[in-house]
Structure formats: structure tokens, C-alpha cells
Amino acid sequence: MSSENEFKQQVRKLYNKLIVAFCMIGIAVFGFIYIVLNPSIFAEKPEENTLISVPNVDGEIKDGIHVATGFIDDEGLTEVIQNCTNCHSSKLVTQNRMTKEGWIATIRWMQETQNLWDLGNQEETIVNYLSTNYAPQKKGRREVLTNVEWYVLED
Amino acid sequence: MKRRNFITKGTLGAFSALLGTEIVFGQTIPLGYRPLALQDPDPFKLFQKGSDMTVLNNKPWNIEAKAHLLDDKITPNKFMFIRNNGLIPENVDVNNWSLIIDGESVQKSKTYTLAELKSKFRQYTYQLTLECGGNGRSEFNPPAKGNQWTIGAVSCASWTGIRLKDVLEDVGIKEDAVYIGYHAADVHLSRNPEKETISRGVPIPKALQDETLLAFQMNGKDIPLAHGYPLRLIAGGWPASASGKWVNRLSIRNKVHDGAKMMGTSYRVPCEPVAPGEKVADEDMCIIESMPVKSLITYPKSGAMIKQGQSLTIRGHAWAGELEVSKMEYSIDFGATWTSCTIKKPTNRLAWQHFTTKISNFPKKGYYEVWARATDSVGTSQPMLLPGWNPKGYLNNACHRIAIKVV
Numbered sequence: 001m002s003s004e005n006e007f008k009q010q011v012r013k014l015y016n017k018l019i020v021a022f023c024m025i026g027i028a029v030f031g032f033i034y035i036v037l038n039p040s041i042f043a044e045k046p047e048e049n050t051l052i053s054v055p056n057v058d059g060e061i062k063d064g065i066h067v068a069t070g071f072i073d074d075e076g077l078t079e080v081i082q083n084c085t086n087c088h089s090s091k092l093v094t095q096n097r098m099t100k101e102g103w104i105a106t107i108r109w110m111q112e113t114q115n116l117w118d119l120g121n122q123e124e125t126i127v128n129y130l131s132t133n134y135a136p137q138k139k140g141r142r143e144v145l146t147n148v149e150w151y152v153l154e155d
Numbered sequence: 156m157k158r159r160n161f162i163t164k165g166t167l168g169a170f171s172a173l174l175g176t177e178i179v180f181g182q183t184i185p186l187g188y189r190p191l192a193l194q195d196p197d198p199f200k201l202f203q204k205g206s207d208m209t210v211l212n213n214k215p216w217n218i219e220a221k222a223h224l225l226d227d228k229i230t231p232n233k234f235m236f237i238r239n240n241g242l243i244p245e246n247v248d249v250n251n252w253s254l255i256i257d258g259e260s261v262q263k264s265k266t267y268t269l270a271e272l273k274s275k276f277r278q279y280t281y282q283l284t285l286e287c288g289g290n291g292r293s294e295f296n297p298p299a300k301g302n303q304w305t306i307g308a309v310s311c312a313s314w315t316g317i318r319l320k321d322v323l324e325d326v327g328i329k330e331d332a333v334y335i336g337y338h339a340a341d342v343h344l345s346r347n348p349e350k351e352t353i354s355r356g357v358p359i360p361k362a363l364q365d366e367t368l369l370a371f372q373m374n375g376k377d378i379p380l381a382h383g384y385p386l387r388l389i390a391g392g393w394p395a396s397a398s399g400k401w402v403n404r405l406s407i408r409n410k411v412h413d414g415a416k417m418m419g420t421s422y423r424v425p426c427e428p429v430a431p432g433e434k435v436a437d438e439d440m441c442i443i444e445s446m447p448v449k450s451l452i453t454y455p456k457s458g459a460m461i462k463q464g465q466s467l468t469i470r471g472h473a474w475a476g477e478l479e480v481s482k483m484e485y486s487i488d489f490g491a492t493w494t495s496c497t498i499k500k501p502t503n504r505l506a507w508q509h510f511t512t513k514i515s516n517f518p519k520k521g522y523y524e525v526w527a528r529a530t531d532s533v534g535t536s537q538p539m540l541l542p543g544w545n546p547k548g549y550l551n552n553a554c555h556r557i558a559i560k561v562v
Contacts, residue, residue: 087344089214095303106300109419115345139296141540145457145524148558153459155466 057081070094076129079122087114093134100131202381205233211302215239215344216381219307222555223456225472228509229282230310231374237381238287238308240416241352244340244401249385254369258336258406262327269385273371275325276317281366282506283391284311284474285398286446288422291551294541297432299548306451306555311472311507314389316370319405320363328359328407335362336412337388337399354414355422356405357390357397361444366391366505369402391505392476394422394443394549417442424545431544440546445476448537449552450483450510450529457557466515467525467559473498474507475531482530483510487523487559490539498529517561526556 057078060067069090071077084093098106104127110116119126198218199206207224211217218237225234254272257264267275287308292299319335336356343350361367368389370378378384383400390397396416406412416422423440450473461467473480483498496512510527517523530536537554 087214089212091210091212092214092302095211096300097298098300099297102300115343115347115350136296136298139294139298141296142553143294145556145558148458150458150460150560151456153455153461153467155462 072133074129074133076125079125080129083117083119083122083126087116093130097134097136098131099136100127102136103127103130103134202237202379203233204235204237208234208236209305209307211304215241216243217302219304220310221305221307221456222451222453222471222557224453225307225309225451226453226470228311228472229374230312232312232379232382235310235312235382236287236308238302238395239341239381240396241344242342242346243381244342247340247380247384247401252385252403254386254402255404256322256326256407257404259409260329260332260407262329265326267322269371272317272322272369272386276321278315278317279365279368280313280315280372281368281391281503282311282313282501283366283368283389284309284446284505284507285389285391285395286310286449286474288394288396288443288446288549289547291553292548294551294553295431295544295548296541297544299546301547308395309449309451309474311474312373313375314368314370314387315372315375316368316387316389318365319367319369319388320365322369323362323407326407329409331409332359332407333410334358334408334412336406336408336414336417337402338404338406338414339399340401340403351415353396353399353416354412355396355399355417356388356408356412356414357393358411358444361390361393361397366503392445392474394446396422411442420547422549423547424543424549428543429545433544435546443549445478446474447542447550447552448475448478448480448529448531448535449473449555450480450527450537451555452525452527452557455557459557460560460562461517463517463520463561465561466513467517468511468513469525469527469557470509470511471527471555472507472509473527473529475529477505478531478533479504480508480529481532482536484528484530485512485514486526486528487514487517489524490526490528493528517559520561523559523561524556525559526554528554 061073064073066073066077069081069085071080071090071094107116107119198204198210198213198216199208204218205224207221209219209221211219216237216239220234220236249269252269253266255266287304289301290304290308291306292301293303293305334356336354338351338354341352343352370387370389371385372378373382378387386402388399388402419437420440422443424443425435426439426441429435450471452469452471454470469485473483479501480498482495484493484495486493496510499509501508526539528537537552539554541551541553
């Protein structure tokens, strides 16, 4: 009787071991197929949010200028950095001068043709920031020459 | 996130779904985008540009020269402006580069490898003036949107390639052909692969000119990547955006090409003149063709101080789009009087022309400006003031001037 029990116990143990072994083989095969189908999972990959990378809005402000972007420090700076520097450089903003109407028209053009998203309730802040800090200056029909670096020209 | 997907779906069907997302992911993520070279933060090293060049924009790259940097008769790469609408193509595979000719008005669509183009057709070399349509935009009032070019978005390099007309003849184009439109390998700023960055072109008569090239070389070497390697359409004398870089397809159209940046305010100006700041409807805008007459004083650099009695040598270049420059003048009294100087004939049609002269009549000590004015072969001169305002600030061909002090 006791030897029969012992035998049954051994069979059960063996049976359990076999199940564990089969499960491990199953997992290994499954894992192997997954790796074969997704060879890149061990490759280093940028964080998924690089797709729409959120630019660094922190950073030094020096003489009223956000050093990393060159933007004027004012209300709306963060929203402008976050929404306007994903596709193009901040330089495309800072070299332009437009009225409120002009900035809105530019935003609409980018939304219609350049895949810019809906700015939602941030649009007003952004437009105010741009039209305040990057407003047109009157230039007349021809400007005076400025920033001339004088030097002696020998004969 | 991926592992969770994997566990929850857990079937072989989910693999393909995962694989599907992988592909899309791979296209949009700038994973393959960052070849080491293009990450170089120093554009001067990256593009081998002179350190005095001005970077207007680093995404996309837009870089211009200054007048005194353009003193060479043939513009070297280091002083050639870069104008990009999108991102420079990555991983250009020159061995597998081909050019497809298609469109409504092609007899039969045809594909040439780069090697075929180089071996099958005779090659020509021309010096060709390329000026950005928006060169001088920064001066317009009210200001015009875009990169604020001053005077340095112009060049005249020596381009080597095959005549587009020879290729078109080999392919065969139908009689109803109106326009050719290029397609290229650059990447849209939004990284949307469905979007073309820029796809412009020229009418058939311009395409058939001897000087309109499919170029492989600039100044005797492979075209630098930023300027269109390995194949660039060159249509000298027209806005440089007509000279498509990284070209891999040309469409022979039976209508005016309607690719990206052919419509709206892009490279178009009001058909009839408008008051500064006026709104212009799309249908009242016309495509810019030949660029207007213009000139630059490339020596000396503005700001020269000379002694009284010392004479001043000036030199520079003048160009006139499709036309030739027939007269060159300068003024040291803000246009009250003009003095003519010799202008050389162009090396070939559409090359810029050179002038040089000696000024020795500064009447007394003081501040002067030397103004230069070119006149084209039909008698049209450069204006001293800004020419007609237009929404995107194109075609500013106002006279160039430099500041001089006699001490």
C-alpha cells in the first residue's frame, strides 16, 4: 500500500515536472517567434514621445531672452516653445514681424498645409505673445545703413 | 506598452498588428533620420560654409552670404546660400538613384538610372545664376512672412550636367505638354511621408533651353548634399526654387504644374500691382518667371575708410534673369548723378556679369554711400527704392549700396 502511494506520488511529481517543462518550452517558442517578428526590440529606441518631442521649456533666461531658443521672455513663452518649435526652428519665428491678424493667418496656413494641430485655448496666449513681441516696425521705403563695421582700407 | 499589448492580445494575429504599428512607428520616428553628420551642431562645418555666412534658420537650414563674400567670379560652395523648404534627404543611395519621367504629356513613362543619364547624354557646363525669389525680403514694409533674406541668397556656380531637352527628346513628349514639374527626395518638416516639401518646375519653353540642365556637378565636383546631390534640375535666371534639388521624378504636365509651393502666395506675386499690405486673392496671383535685373558691390566690404585723395576700386556682379545686363552705373551722391562703368559680357547666357571701376572724385571728407545700378537689355533699371510690395516679399531688386568714409 505504502509503496503504491509512493509510486503514485512519484508519478504525480514527474507529471508536474513535465507540465512545467512543456510550459517553459512553450514560452521559449513563443518568445522566439516574437523576437523573430520584432527584431528591433533589443535595438535602442528613442522614447515614443520623440514623435512629438516636447521641447525643453526650461533653461536660462538672460537679458529677457530665453537662451536656448532666442525667444523674448514674456507671458506665453512656454506655449510658444511647445507648439511652435516642433517642426521648425525658433529662428523662423524670431526673424519675422507680423500683426495679430498676420500671425493668425500664418497659424491657419500652417494648419491647412503644414500639419499644425489645433492650438485650442492656447491659441489666444500664443497669438498675443507673438503680436506683442514680434510686431511689425515701420521701415519706410528704404532703411538707413546700420551696423556698419568701419575699417581702414589701404590704397 | 508594447509588452502589455502583446500579453493582452496574445495571439499570432496580434503579431502582425504589432508589426503594422512597428512599420508606421519606424517611418515617423526620427530613428533613421539622424545620420551623425546631420547632427553636427556646427552648420559651417556640416555644410563646409564660410564662418561669415549668416544662418537664418536651422530647421529647415537656410543660410545666406554677405555681399563681400560673393566677390569670386564663380561662387565657391563655401559662399553659396542654402535655401531649404524641408529636411535634407537622408541616406542618399547614389547607386540606386533613378529618375522617373511621367505625367499626362509623356509619350511613355520611362525610368533612367543615374549612370544611364551620365553615359547616354552629352554633358555640358554652364555658369548659371541662381537667386532665391525671396532674396531681399527683409526690406519689405509691411514685412513679409518667411526667412528674412537680406542680399546674400544669390550665387553663380559652374554647373555640369545633361540638357533636359535631350532627355525629353529621348522620352518623347506630347504636343499638349505645358509644364514640367519636379519631385524630390527631401522630407517634409512635419515628417509626414504623404506630404511633398516642394514640387515646382518650369514651362516647356524654359525646359527646352540649352542651359536648362539636369546637373550632377557643381564647380567640377559632385554637387554638395545641401545643394541637391546627386541630381539637380538647374533653370538659371528663374527663382532658384524652380531648380529642384535631389530630383528623382519629372512629370510632363498638360497644365501648369500644381505641386507643393506652386499655389497660393508661394513664389507668386500679384498679377497687377497692389498697395503695400493689401490683401490679394489667390486667383489674382501670378507665378514668378524670370528674375529682375540686379547687381551687388562685392568689393570693398561696406565700411571702408579711405584717405582724402585716395581712389576707391569697386567691383561686383550684375545679372538680369533671362536677359543680359547692358549698362552698369554707380553713384556717390544718392542718385543725383550716375557714372557708367564697363560691364563684361556673360561667359554664357544666364551667367552673372562682372564690373569693376575706380572712383577718384570724392569731393571732400565725409560719409558717402556708393550705390550700384544695373540696366537690362530692354532698358529696365534697378529701382533705388523698394520695388512693388507683394504678400511674400519676392523680387526685391533695389540697388545695393555700401558705406564709405573719406577721412
